Amino acid sequence: MTTAPPRVARDSSEEAILDPTASGRRPVIVADLYPAITREKRTLVELTWEQQRLHESRRWSAMELVGAVDLQRLSELDRHLVWNAGRAELTTKPGADRLERLADAECRKWQGRNDAVASILQACGTWSRYWNEEEAHHETSFNRLSQLLELEPISDATFIEYRKVFPDDDMLRTLTLLSISEIVAAVNYGNCARVIQEPGLKALFKQVGADEIQHMNYFIAFAKALVDSGEYKAKEAFAVAHLFLREGGEVHGSKREHVETRGTHVNWWDQVEYREGLYSPDALEKKEALIFNALKRITGMAVSSARQVEDTWMELVGC
Amino acid sequence: MFDIHEMETYIRGKFAEHVGLSETELFGEDLTLAALITRSARMTNSVDLMEAFARTSNGLRKDFGLRVRLPALSLDTPTSRVLEVFLQEAQAQQERGG
Numbered sequence: 001m002t003t004a005p006p007r008v009a010r011d012s013s014e015e016a017i018l019d020p021t022a023s024g025r026r027p028v029i030v031a032d033l034y035p036a037i038t039r040e041k042r043t044l045v046e047l048t049w050e051q052q053r054l055h056e057s058r059r060w061s062a063m064e065l066v067g068a069v070d071l072q073r074l075s076e077l078d079r080h081l082v083w084n085a086g087r088a089e090l091t092t093k094p095g096a097d098r099l100e101r102l103a104d105a106e107c108r109k110w111q112g113r114n115d116a117v118a119s120i121l122q123a124c125g126t127w128s129r130y131w132n133e134e135e136a137h138h139e140t141s142f143n144r145l146s147q148l149l150e151l152e153p154i155s156d157a158t159f160i161e162y163r164k165v166f167p168d169d170d171m172l173r174t175l176t177l178l179s180i181s182e183i184v185a186a187v188n189y190g191n192c193a194r195v196i197q198e199p200g201l202k203a204l205f206k207q208v209g210a211d212e213i214q215h216m217n218y219f220i221a222f223a224k225a226l227v228d229s230g231e232y233k234a235k236e237a238f239a240v241a242h243l244f245l246r247e248g249g250e251v252h253g254s255k256r257e258h259v260e261t262r263g264t265h266v267n268w269w270d271q272v273e274y275r276e277g278l279y280s281p282d283a284l285e286k287k288e289a290l291i292f293n294a295l296k297r298i299t300g301m302a303v304s305s306a307r308q309v310e311d312t313w314m315e316l317v318g319c
Numbered sequence: 320m321f322d323i324h325e326m327e328t329y330i331r332g333k334f335a336e337h338v339g340l341s342e343t344e345l346f347g348e349d350l351t352l353a354a355l356i357t358r359s360a361r362m363t364n365s366v367d368l369m370e371a372f373a374r375t376s377n378g379l380r381k382d383f384g385l386r387v388r389l390p391a392l393s394l395d396t397p398t399s400r401v402l403e404v405f406l407q408e409a410q411a412q413q414e415r416g417g
Binding site for chain 1: 363369370377381391393394
């Protein structure tokens with residue numbers, strides 16, 4: 001099963017995507033959300049209809065895709081990739097639950113002070129229902145496969161541990177972190193799909209990778225809208241990018257020299273297990289390039305190296 | 320060349336200011352970075368901590384002409400070690416000519 005890649009409208013007026021009469025058009029992610037709300041006076045009913053249309057157009061069946069995998073043909077590497085992916089995906093539900101709660105709380109804070117920002121945040125919190133639902137496909141598909149393959153079981157204790165909720169933070173930092181998390185996941189899944197030979201499993205990894213790209217585009221759109229509003233500072237987006245890209249930063253995941261032990265939550269990238277002699281989907285340069293691109297789209301500021309990210313962030317921070 | 324004690328006093332003061340704790344609390348008890356985040360009303364997580372380091376570094380650049388970059392420090396690092404790293408980096412910068 002294949003679905004069309006998500007489209008991103010560079011200009012919300014580019015297509016009459018929010019016009020109910022335009023339901024025959026392909027749904028898109030509204031990339032310029034702030035002007036869509038402030039200049040074009042798009043309402044939340046219109047914006048969420050577009051979200052629904054895109055979600056429906058991209059739906060797929062976990063049962064069908066799992067059923068299409070030929071378990072007998074999977075290699076040791078394939079099995080390892082499935083197991084890691086299943087564990088990692090357990091952390092997404094608490095992320096989506098938190099986003100919904102945080103976005104709604106933040107929305108109410110802005111109501112009456114800046115209603116456009118309140119609408120952006122409500123659009124974001126509302127969209128999290130689709131994110132949560134789509135991530136459920138990923139989590140259950142990989143973990144069901146793990147079970148069918150009789151891989152190391154995920155205990156209920158681990159399951160519950162991985163459901164711990166990330167502590168609250170500034171909304172722009174949160175959205176940037178989620179954008180980067182989706183970038184890292186999408187690159188990993190894309191690379192997994194390239195090395196997997198069995199067609200059913202390859203298709204599953206490709207599908208999940210495409211979903212993550214779509215999620216990244218949504219997070220970038222919401223983050224950009226917050227920056228465009230003038231109420232959130234670009235330095236917060238750069239701070240999170242620096243956290244990932246600095247020497248020994250989060251982009252190196254569990255391969256970095258020191259991984260913090262936290263009681264508060266589980267970062268999936270800290271928990272990926274690498275095995276001697278087995279391929280691991282690092283592709284750091286590709287991840288970095290996508291992070292630079294995300295920063296450009298969110299803040300309008302162009303950077304092309306980790307050093308430039310740091311320098312720009314330091315400038316924005318000031319004394 | 321700047322006096323090392325002058326620089327140490329400066330870093331202590333600026334870092335305490337940006338963290339939002341007194342110098343005595345911060346360095347007297349030699350708090351770890353994790354404890355510092357918990358105790359400071361201004362800090363939520365590692366990103367806030369990074370920002371406090373960055374502001375201190377930017378101050379050093381403005382007032383001493385030194386560009387200090389700190390490595391990623393784990394949350395169990397005590398503030399005495401942070402101060403040490405700051406000074407080492409600042410001295411190295413100074414020796415390289417700022």
